[in-house]
Amino acid sequence: MIQNYGQQDLSKININQFRFLKTEEIVTNGEFCKKLEKKISKICGSKYSLVCNNGTSALLMSILSLKKKNLVVILPNINFVAAPNIISLLKGKIVLCDINEETGMVDYEKFKNCIKICKKRKIKPNIFIPIHYAGNILELQNISKICRKNKIDIIEDGCHSFGSKKKIAQKKISVGDCKFSKLTTFSFHPVKNITTLEGGAITTNSKKLYEKLKLLRSHSLRKTYINDPYTMVSPTLNFRMPEINAIVGIDQIKKINIFRQKRNKIILLYKKQLSHLENFFSILNFYDKNLFWHIFVIKLKNPKIKRRLMNFLKSNKIGCQIHYKPIFMHSAFKKNIISNDNKSSINFYNSQLTLPLFTKMSINEVKKIVKKIELFFDKYQ
Numbered sequence: 001m002i003q004n005y006g007q008q009d010l011s012k013i014n015i016n017q018f019r020f021l022k023t024e025e026i027v028t029n030g031e032f033c034k035k036l037e038k039k040i041s042k043i044c045g046s047k048y049s050l051v052c053n054n055g056t057s058a059l060l061m062s063i064l065s066l067k068k069k070n071l072v073v074i075l076p077n078i079n080f081v082a083a084p085n086i087i088s089l090l091k092g093k094i095v096l097c098d099i100n101e102e103t104g105m106v107d108y109e110k111f112k113n114c115i116k117i118c119k120k121r122k123i124k125p126n127i128f129i130p131i132h133y134a135g136n137i138l139e140l141q142n143i144s145k146i147c148r149k150n151k152i153d154i155i156e157d158g159c160h161s162f163g164s165k166k167k168i169a170q171k172k173i174s175v176g177d178c179k180f181s182k183l184t185t186f187s188f189h190p191v192k193n194i195t196t197l198e199g200g201a202i203t204t205n206s207k208k209l210y211e212k213l214k215l216l217r218s219h220s221l222r223k224t225y226i227n228d229p230y231t232m233v234s235p236t237l238n239f240r241m242p243e244i245n246a247i248v249g250i251d252q253i254k255k256i257n258i259f260r261q262k263r264n265k266i267i268l269l270y271k272k273q274l275s276h277l278e279n280f281f282s283i284l285n286f287y288d289k290n291l292f293w294h295i296f297v298i299k300l301k302n303p304k305i306k307r308r309l310m311n312f313l314k315s316n317k318i319g320c321q322i323h324y325k326p327i328f329m330h331s332a333f334k335k336n337i338i339s340n341d342n343k344s345s346i347n348f349y350n351s352q353l354t355l356p357l358f359t360k361m362s363i364n365e366v367k368k369i370v371k372k373i374e375l376f377f378d379k380y381q
């Protein structure tokens with residue numbers, strides 16, 4: 001089945017583990033969640049981690065934990081709607097930063113320019129939420145220096161890149177290590193690198209933030225004493241992860257290296273089989289055995305044919321998707337957006353297309369997709 005661009009891989013899950021829950025008193029936010037948190041910290045290289053019910057909640061809790069009075073957040077224009085939705089609900093302002101057309105991510109120059117424009121317009125951003133797009137890793141060292149100077153806290157949106165690692169200037173970087181940020185958020189939605197069915201996590205190296213997040217996850221109720229058992233610290237909601245999801249997550253983490261290798265193998269195969277079509281499109285994904293690619297992205301040289309290609313793939317039961325429509329194009333956000341330079345985001349959006357990538361894809365399925373793409377471009381030869 002390749003009718004979606006991504007799909008969970010729950011094969012060989014040991015269902016005996018679920019029987020244990022019947023005799024356990026705590027079936028949400030219990031021992032399995034704690035075990036999963038330890039494993040996440042180990043993979044990411046963070047001091048603390050905290051699981052929750054999805055990646056959107058992870059972003060919301062992270063923003064709340066930083067307690068900004070006048071919330072002004074810099075977001076990449078190529079973005080999922082989760083972060084802008086949250087900021088809109090919190091009545092904050094969104095400053096959109098353009099992206100680098102090669103990577104789909106913000107880069108140092110674009111960020112520097114965004115800060116320059118903010119200064120000119122007397123806008124004072126206090127949070128920046130960059131995305132590690134598609135499974136790649138954004139280099140944050142220099143960007144974080146600008147942030148420090150301007151009192152901007154960084155929350156990394158690592159929803160695409162759980163388990164990705166890279167060597168940058170001889171230093172090992174893992175998404176979620178929070179070396180240049182306060183917090184990193186993850187989603188464990190079924191199409192992501194690993195899944196807990198629905199779920200999310202936050203990593204941090206700050207004990208203070210970790211303690212705050214624990215409260216925020218569960219109604220902000222702090223235990224006090226027997227005849228007045230709790231006090232409410234600040235308004236929040238319930239973002240807890242059920243134990244059954246944590247069991248799935250622990251099982252997925254056991255397979256993380258196999259998943260990474262499988263995705264990398266598919267990337268290599270795609271690259272090899274599609275290389276003769278480089279006049280029509282380029283491929284964003286590059287090979288690095290330590291990266292954990294979430295989506296496979298092509299960029300069309302002639303964006304005018306994108307709709308036709310999408311319809312052709314869909315009529316051949318091949319799932320495809322666009323990641324993402326620039327945020328300024330969603331009319332719902334118009335009122336609270338401050339938008340600067342959108343040029344590269346528009347170019348990226350016009351040319352970008354996501355093709356299927358998931359661990360359960362067979363070599364034959366990749367070859368079938370390649371054959372269909374060749375067939376489509378035959379008429380343009």
Ligand SMILES: Cc1ncc(COP(=O)(O)O)c(C=O)c1O
Nearest residue numbers: 054055056080082159187188189
């Ligand atoms: C970049 C990004 N941020 C945030 C989210 C939100 O995660 P969730 O769907 O688990 O709420 C997603 C999920 O698709 C995402 O891709």
